[in-house]
Amino acid sequence: MWDAHHEYNMLWRAGITTMLAKSMAGVAQGQEGREKDREITAKTDGGGLEASQHGDTMQEQGPEER
Secondary structure, X not given: OHHHHHHHHHHHHHHHHHHXXXXXXXXXXXXXXXXXXXXXXHHHOOOHHHXXXXXXXXXXXXXXXX
C-alpha cells in the first residue's frame, strides 16, 4: 500500500511540475508579446520620450491674454 501512495505522490509531483512549466512558458510568451507591442508603439509614437523634445519651449511670462 505504501508503494501505491508513493507512486501517486510521484505522479502528482510530476503533474504539478508540468503545470508550472506550462504556466511559466505562457508567462514568457505573454511578456514577449508585450515587449513587441511596446516596440511597435515606440516606433509609431516617434520614439517615446523624444516626442516631447519641444516641451522646454514654454513661455514663462505673465498670464495668458484672451
